[in-house]
Amino acid sequence: MIRTRFAPSPTGFLHIGGVRTALFSWAFARKQGGTFVLRIEDTDLERSTPESVKAIMDGMHWVGLDYDEGPFYQTQRFDRYKEVIQQLLASGHAYLCYCSKEELETLRAxxxxxxxxxxxxxxxxxExxxxxxxxxxxxxxxxxxxxPLTGSVVWEDAVKGRIEINNEELDDLIIARPDGSPTYNFCVVVDDWDMNITHVIRGDDHVNNTPRQINILLALGAPLPVYGHLPMILNEDGQKMSKRRDAVSVVDYAAKGILPEALLNYLARLGWGHGDEEFFSMEQFVEWFSLEAVSPxxxxxxxxxxxxxxxxxxxxxDNARLGELIAERLAAANVDTRHGPALADVIGLVKERVxxxxxxxxxVDYFYAKRSPQAEDVEKHLGADxxxxxxxxxxxLAALDSWSAESIHGLFKPFCADEGIKMGQLGMPLxxxxxxxxxxxxxxxxxxxxxxxxxxRRIRN
Structure with a gap:
């Protein structure tokens, strides 16, 4: 049974890079009839906040990536981590280090x-x-x-191909702090093992963590998942996306008027493709998706x-759905849509323009209240004649028995002929x-x- 996971750290907003990681993990599980797990990696007690957890949950809900299990919180699993740490100590795969902070700083210098x-x-x-x-x-x-002091860690990455890292390049990483709290790389290993994760799909900033995690899994006698590291998303200048320069939070895109399915559609096309297809639904994406098609x-x-x-x-x-999405924006602009045409009908007329x-x-706003025209438009189009x-x-217009676009349109040509004007001289002032x-x-x-x-009323006012 295929099992994937999305495991964000609640130290800020939900980043679009994280959303793409979640999307690919979700799609792979859905394509294979597997399970998609949500895990909150909140072991960084100083930086993790309830607000960030809420931002992650709200972001996942907004984009519509439904998970099958979770959310699981690492801070609720500390007893399990301590149990495995004792197991590693007992088997000789871990040891106590009494170096003080000052000793380590001197060694580094x-x-x-x-x-x-x-x-x-x-x-x-x-030894x-x-x-x-x-x-x-x-x-x-x-x-x-x-x-291990010798040998290499080798894995066949589902996106990047064969990766080999010499153990001599790796440190004896800390898996528990002085207060006994476990560290990130260790918790990830235990979680993936306990949760039977078969495929770890994540950003390629984790490549350096992978050999460390594989070594711990091997020491525990645990099965190794398949790893697939997704390429970075750069901004238009070719730089890593930054909070200061770019809209990187899911909340930013919601505020900018982006539809969640459009964001997912676009993120799917960043590093993955299916021929020349650009516009597609998430159902189509799941049907087409494969890790082999992800670019490194x-x-x-x-x-x-x-x-x-x-x-x-x-x-x-759907026009009714769009009406629900913009109702809050209209209310904030003091546009009262209770009196006037049905909002869905208005949206159906204007949505292709935006x-x-x-x-x-x-x-939409001028369908419910006339805007104050620009002075140059008044001067150009509303002279005395x-x-x-x-x-x-x-x-x-007042004499029309039937009020419809067709009956109104029927007035244009004869009126322009009688007045000796072109259609623009009627349409623009109107x-x-x-x-x-x-x-x-x-x-x-x-x-x-x-x-x-x-x-x-508006013409005669």
Whole structure:
């Protein structure tokens, strides 16, 4: 049974890189009929916060990535970690290290002065024929894992191919702090083992952690999962995405008017592809997805392409659902939609003109209250002759028995012929008088939705 997991640390918002990791792990499990597990890796007690946990949960809910098990919290599993640490100590795969912080800082300074790579010198590591110093009474020990001194860690990465790292490059990493609390790399190993995770799909910033985790799994006699490390997402300048420069939080994209399915669709295309397909549903993505099709190279985030894709999803979305999504934006702008055309009908008319939901809310507002027109539009389109002409056209509108886009459209050609004007000389003043803007969809459809009484009131006011 395939089992994948998404295991974010609650030390900030849910990053889009994390969302893509969750997406690929979720899709792989769904494609294989497996299980997708959510785990909260909150062992960093100083930085982990309840607010960050909530941000992760809210973000997962917003993008719609449903998990089958969890959320599991590492802080609730400390007894299990301590049990496994004792197991490693008893088997000789871990040992107590009594180095003080000052000793380690001195060691590091000496190594850097000699031009060496700073690393722990294994002075407390038990070896045959080695006499260890007497443990100092004033130092609480850490527990270190006894990394093999020779050989290599080799794995066939599902994304990057064969990776080999020499054990000589690895330190004897700390698996328990002086207060007994376990460290990240150790907790991950125990969790993946206990939760029967078969495929660890995560960002390639974890590649250096993998040999350490494999060594611990081997020491425990635990099965090794398949590892697949996803390439980094870069911004448009080719730099690592940053909180200061880029919108990287899921919350940022929600506020910017992005549909969750558009974000997932775009993230799926960063580092993965299915022919030339750009616009697709998550059901199609699951059907097509494979780890073999994931590129090992970093991908650039193209905002123009992203907005185009969001526009395609807005066009395809149900109008009633879009109405629910922009209702809060309209309320914040003091737009009262209780009186006027059905919001879903308005959205159906204007949604092809926008790329995000905030723009959609702005396209909707004049259907419920006329905007104050720009001075240049008034000057250009509402001179005395034009205003008099608009009153004559209002009389024709008032005489209509049937109020529809078709009946309104039927007035345009004969009226322009009688007045000796072109359609623009009717349509533009009409838009400015009724809507307060020159940028609208087909004016007959706009007038039909706003309604006869309101249109006449706005023209004659």
């Amino acid at each position: 000496e190594q850097e002065a000699r031009g060496e790579k700073p690393r722990y010198d294994r002075r407390w590591r038990p 045959d024929g080695k006499t260890l110093p007497q443990p100092p009474a004033d130092v609480q020990p850490v527990v270190r894992f006894k990394t 190279s970093a991908s650039r985030f193209n905002n123009e392409k992203f907005l185009w894709l969001n526009a395609q999803h807005i066009k395809a979305a 790329q995000e939901l905030n723009a959609l809310a702005r396209e 034009s205003l008099a002409r608009m009153q004559r056209f209002a009389d024709l 838009r400015v008088l009724v809507c307060g803007t020159t940028q609208t969809p087909s004016v007959d459809a706009v007038l039909a939705l706003i309604g006869k009484e309101e249109v006449l």
